[in-house]
Amino acid sequence: MSVDLATRVGSLALANPVMAASGTFGYGLDLVEFCPPERLGAVVSKGLSPRPRIGNPPPRIVETAAGMINAIGLQNIGVEAFCRDALPELCRRGATVAVNVFGERIEEYVEVIGRCEAAGGVAAYELNVSCPNVVAGGMEFGHDPVQLERLTALCREATKRPLWVKLSPNAPDLVGTGRAAVAGGADALTLINTLRAMAIDADRRRPVLATKCGGLSGPAIKPIALRMVWEVHRALPDVPLVGIGGIETGRDVAEFLLAGASAVQVGTAIFRDPAAPLRIIGELEAFCAGHGVAAVTELIGGLQ
Amino acid sequence: MGSGMIARRDHRVRVIARRDLSPTCFALELLTAEPLEAVPGQFGMLTCGEGLDPLLRRAFSLAAVRRHGGGTIVEMLLKEVGRGSGALRRLAEGATLQLIAPLGNGFTLATPGTPPVALVAGGIGLPPLLFAAERMAAGGAPFDLYLGATTAAELLLVDRCRAAAGDRLVLATDDGSAGEHGTVVAALERRLDAGTAYARLLACGPDPMLRAAARLARRRGLDAELSLEEPMACGVGVCLGCVVELADGHFVPSCKEGPVFRAADLAARWSE
Numbered sequence: 001m002s003v004d005l006a007t008r009v010g011s012l013a014l015a016n017p018v019m020a021a022s023g024t025f026g027y028g029l030d031l032v033e034f035c036p037p038e039r040l041g042a043v044v045s046k047g048l049s050p051r052p053r054i055g056n057p058p059p060r061i062v063e064t065a066a067g068m069i070n071a072i073g074l075q076n077i078g079v080e081a082f083c084r085d086a087l088p089e090l091c092r093r094g095a096t097v098a099v100n101v102f103g104e105r106i107e108e109y110v111e112v113i114g115r116c117e118a119a120g121g122v123a124a125y126e127l128n129v130s131c132p133n134v135v136a137g138g139m140e141f142g143h144d145p146v147q148l149e150r151l152t153a154l155c156r157e158a159t160k161r162p163l164w165v166k167l168s169p170n171a172p173d174l175v176g177t178g179r180a181a182v183a184g185g186a187d188a189l190t191l192i193n194t195l196r197a198m199a200i201d202a203d204r205r206r207p208v209l210a211t212k213c214g215g216l217s218g219p220a221i222k223p224i225a226l227r228m229v230w231e232v233h234r235a236l237p238d239v240p241l242v243g244i245g246g247i248e249t250g251r252d253v254a255e256f257l258l259a260g261a262s263a264v265q266v267g268t269a270i271f272r273d274p275a276a277p278l279r280i281i282g283e284l285e286a287f288c289a290g291h292g293v294a295a296v297t298e299l300i301g302g303l304q
Numbered sequence: 305m306g307s308g309m310i311a312r313r314d315h316r317v318r319v320i321a322r323r324d325l326s327p328t329c330f331a332l333e334l335l336t337a338e339p340l341e342a343v344p345g346q347f348g349m350l351t352c353g354e355g356l357d358p359l360l361r362r363a364f365s366l367a368a369v370r371r372h373g374g375g376t377i378v379e380m381l382l383k384e385v386g387r388g389s390g391a392l393r394r395l396a397e398g399a400t401l402q403l404i405a406p407l408g409n410g411f412t413l414a415t416p417g418t419p420p421v422a423l424v425a426g427g428i429g430l431p432p433l434l435f436a437a438e439r440m441a442a443g444g445a446p447f448d449l450y451l452g453a454t455t456a457a458e459l460l461l462v463d464r465c466r467a468a469a470g471d472r473l474v475l476a477t478d479d480g481s482a483g484e485h486g487t488v489v490a491a492l493e494r495r496l497d498a499g500t501a502y503a504r505l506l507a508c509g510p511d512p513m514l515r516a517a518a519r520l521a522r523r524r525g526l527d528a529e530l531s532l533e534e535p536m537a538c539g540v541g542v543c544l545g546c547v548v549e550l551a552d553g554h555f556v557p558s559c560k561e562g563p564v565f566r567a568a569d570l571a572a573r574w575s576e
Contacts, residue, residue: 026542034314034540055555061537061545066357068537072544075555219356248356271538272351272360273402275314 003288004295005281007041009262010187010240012124012162014041014096017296018253018281021244021267022047022100022126022166023072027086034274037095039281041263045082047102047128050111052078062199062208067218067246068268069197071211074102074128079112083119091121098124098164106151113158124161127152127186130168130193142168142193145180152184164242166190167232169221174228175235188240190265191232192225218268222246226259233260233301248276250283257299310341310406312540317350317378319399325381326458329428330393331367332380340376340405342366344413344436345506345531345564348378348405349539352388353395362388363536363546363559365508366405367431368438378403381460383428407539408563411436411506411529413445419503420446422495424517426488426509427453430460432531432564433508437468448472448495448502452488452513456481489516496524504528506564518567518575528567530574534558549573 005016019042025031028043037043055075062069077085082099090097099122103109109127116122129142129151141151148165156163165181167174169192178189194215199208207213225245233241243261247253248269256264269276288296317334324330334350349361368379384393395401413436414421421440425433430451437449449469453459455477466473475483476491484491492505507517508531521528534546539559547555548562549571556562567575 023544024538024542030542031540033311054553055544055547057549058547058555059535060547061535061543063358063360063535063537066359068360070537070543070545075544075547218359268359268537271543273314274404274538274540274542 001289001292001294003285003293005285007263007297007300008240009124009164009242010162014263016041016281017257017263018277018284019044019098019242019263019265020270020277021265022128024267024270027077027082028090028095028097029086031270031274035270035278036093037090038093040095040277042096042098042123043090044098044100044126044265045086046076047074047100048076048079048082048112049074049102050079050108050115052076052081057210059209060214064197064199064216065220067216067220068271069199069209069214069216070194071209071214073211079115083115087119087121096123097121098126100126100128100166101155102128106154109151109155110158113155117159122161124164125155125159126164126166126190127155128166130166130170142177143171145173145176148177149180149184152181152186156185162187164188164190166193168193169224169228170196175232178232178236178239182236182239188242188262189232190242190244192221192228192245195221195224217246219246219248222252226255229256229261230259230303237301247280250280250285250287253280253284254287254299257296258301258303260301260303262300312404312407313338315340315403315405317401317403319395319397319401320377322393322395322397325460328458329381329383329460332382332392334378334380334401334403335372336375336378336403338375339371340369340378342369342406343410344439345410345432346406346408347539347563348380348403348407349536350380350392351402352391358388358391360537361402361404361539362392363533363539365431365435365531365563367434378405381428381431381434404539408559409561411531411564412504413440414447414503416444418445419501420448422492422502422505423447423449424488424492424505424507424509425449425451426513427458428460429507429509429513429531431508433506434461434465434468436506437465441468448474448500450474450476450488450492452476452491452509454478459483487513487516489513489520492517493520502526507531515574518570521567522575529564530567530570531564532558532562
């Protein structure tokens with residue numbers, strides 16, 4: 001049987017529910033020979049700040065059981081270089097582009113959105129308020145519902161395009177922060193970002209990472225991500241969700257859709273296999289065909 | 305440094321040979337279905353099996369590539385240090401893996417008629433320098449090969465090194481059980497003191513050895529190229545995990561701008 005893979009995240013139509021997650025696919029063109037960006041539901045850019053950031057000192061990553069911890073520190077080329085060097089080619093190729101937006105202050109988030117609005121061609125914005133690896137900005141917005149609502153509201157004024165907020169699993173009140181983002185004008189919520197974590201080198205009696213702590217990703221976090229998507233979906237059933245956390249297979253995607261996500265992002269799996277999103281799309285299609293699912297949207301929130 | 309203009313791709317490879325080289329090190333021969341070309345210093349990202357743990361591929365320098373039928377035999381020398389390399393050591397011949405290669409840049413090799421280069425290998429740092437030695441030997445380019453290890457038992461592929469370098473092979477062990485007693489960089493320094501001249505040093509090995517090589521090069525006004533080993537998640541430029549600090553304070557991904565760096569371009573800690 002043929003399977004309709006099309007889905008929507010709020011007003012944004014996607015050809016299929018599988019996106020490449022921020023920070024795992026460069027600026028959309030870095031892995032074209034393995035995974036053409038136009039074949040994905042969308043590509044989410046590396047977190048962009050108004051000006052380039054050099055990021056954290058190494059070591060920045062460590063592999064852990066069925067996962068990894070990173071502390072990249074939002075190293076990025078800056079929004080100007082992205083709009084000049086990557087965005088036009090992504091648009092020419094027909095890719096659906098979501099820009100992950102980062103700032104140390106609210107004005108910086110607004111500045112990134114403003115620059116992209118001037119360039120045109122961006123399909124959605126994803127506010128990064130949940131990076132555990134930077135000193136200023138990021139998680140401080142994601143953990144405080146009052147600040148998050150204000151940030152979202154000011155970004156909302158800067159664009160009419162879909163605005164997503166990427167939630168932190170480290171926030172003391174996940175549903176509360178999600179509600180604050182929606183109150184501020186978010187169209188959808190992405191969840192989850194990485195879990196704050198640590199690895200220790202017992203031989204040297206030191207933390208492995210230069211920043212001591214980082215963010216855990218990969219299959220190890222999938223059960224937590226599923227639980228969080230399910231909880232937020234139950235609390236906010238009308239809010240579109242983008243599920244992310246340890247997705248490796250098409251079956252994993254089906255699980256996130258059943259928990260309430262309208263689409264998903266694949267992240268760490270790309271590090272292991274740069275063509276992983278394409279494989280996962282194929283597996284999802286086969287899963288649907290094998291279960292008599294004619295349209296992938298039938299799975300969304302379908303948990304019994 | 306040599307440019308890697310050859311297109312990277314994800315090759316399905318079959319393990320056609322696996323043999324122990326020392327108490328801790330082993331060699332894998334991987335057969336690709338498609339041609340694979342590379343230059344000495346380049347690396348590949350190899351899966352460790354099918355499961356999700358270990359999760360990530362491992363980065364290994366290429367020790368040799370040779371055409372075989374329509375494909376290529378890729379040789380890698382590995383040291384068992386953890387779960388990934390342990391799983392690879394226990395693979396059955398005939399197992400299939402995935403290998404993204406070639407990746408990164410390569411060393412600046414000598415060419416016939418140019419001054420010789422010194423190849424300096426410490427322990428499991430041998431693979432890119434064996435590749436360089438065999439390629440330069442085949443092309444008639446001048447070089448000396450310095451091979452060091454902790455003990456005689458950990459000196460890898462001495463016969464192959466001798467076949468490539470002939471009497472230009474210098475061995476050194478920390479315990480004096482083979483070759484000269486002491487580090488391979490000390491052995492190199494003695495040759496420099498005796499008047500041997502090199503166009504540059506090409507080095508790969510543990511960080512303390514590379515720093516010693518960089519310091520020596522700086523004192524003698526020699527150019528040095530170091531192949532660095534950084535923890536790497538993707539190997540293809542998107543994770544930004546493998547960054548190296550440059551002298552100008554920037555962090556650049558080793559998988560794209562390395563793994564071979566000019567010592568003079570690196571942050572001061574490499575040569576102080």
